[in-house]
Amino acid sequence: MGTKIVFDGGEEELIEKKSRFIATVKPVDSEEEALEFIAAIKKKYWNARHNCFAFVIGEQQEIQRCSDDGEPQGTAGRPMLDVLLGEDVHNAAVVVTRYFGGILLGTGGLVRAYSRSVQLGLKASTIIEKTKGSRITIQTDYNGVGKLQYLLGQRGIPIVDSQYTDVVKLELLVEESTVTELHEAVTEATSGRAGWEEEKGVSFAFVEKEPVIF
Structure with a gap:
């Protein structure tokens, strides 16, 4: 919460x-x-x-x-x-x-x-919910993108930024309580091939679906 x-x-x-x-x-x-x-x-x-x-x-x-x-x-x-x-x-x-x-x-x-x-x-007034969690960057190849998008959609986790070069990087803001489960699901969906970077202790909110980091 x-x-x-x-x-x-x-x-x-x-x-x-x-x-x-x-x-x-x-x-x-x-x-x-x-x-x-x-x-x-x-x-x-x-x-x-x-x-x-x-x-x-x-x-x-x-x-x-x-x-x-x-x-x-x-x-x-x-x-x-x-x-x-x-x-x-x-x-x-x-x-x-x-x-x-x-x-x-x-x-x-x-x-x-x-x-x-x-x-x-x-x-x-505009009242928002400020959440503590992690900023996560997942790196995958083009074959893995669809699976990840589906997996994130199921959990209602929005992709706040994406970069498509020779690889695909997806940036997420994830609540503390769901980080571990998400990491396991990503590992399983991509057979451990996806890269995972995590910045902990991030406070964030969404204002009209736009991410705000405090």
């Missing part, structure tokens, strides 16, 4: 009883980066009644912080953080800006509005 991260932040708006809620989501790699982002949003929406925030950082979501920014305690920051944790998103910060519309929403209404805003903000 990979780690869900925000690849590209998004923004979405919600109107609830004339109050305007604007959710802005951004990928962050450190607490410092998160606080800079929050400060920038507060500056952008300086005339808003509230700029509540939540962020989670780390492989195990070790760093978690949230703020109600003047809303009744527990009605904004914590529900926002709960959405990030519930979606199992890592390295993400969200600010929900509220322009008060003159009608009180009540405690339950605020919790729902702030939670919903974060859900909409995440929906407007």
Whole structure:
């Protein structure tokens, strides 16, 4: 299983009883980066009644912080953080800006509005699954290509690059858990004739089927 991260932040708006809620989501790699982002949003929406925030950082979501920014305690920051944790998103910060519309929403209404805003903000963002594994280069002759393509297709492993010269080189990004089985299958399919190079400890994801290496 990979780690869900925000690849590209998004923004979405919600109107609830004339109050305007604007959710802005951004990928962050450190607490410092998160606080800079929050400060920038507060500056952008300086005339808003509230700029509540939540962020989670780390492989195990070790760093978690949230703020109600003047809303009744527990009605904004914590529900926002709960959405990030519930979606199992890592390295993400969200600010929900509220322009008060003159009608009180009540405690339950605020919790729902702030939670919903974060859900909409995440929906407007690009969220990807970052996986740990290996970058593998398989070298084969032209006779072996068809077998390998079939074998990879069966396992849903995309070929991220291929070179056709006097030999064929196929580059793959493979999850840790499937490397050993794949190596055995390749060896068997090509009667041990295929070359195998492996670079371990690679973090990668696919964004609209395009590979991204971190």
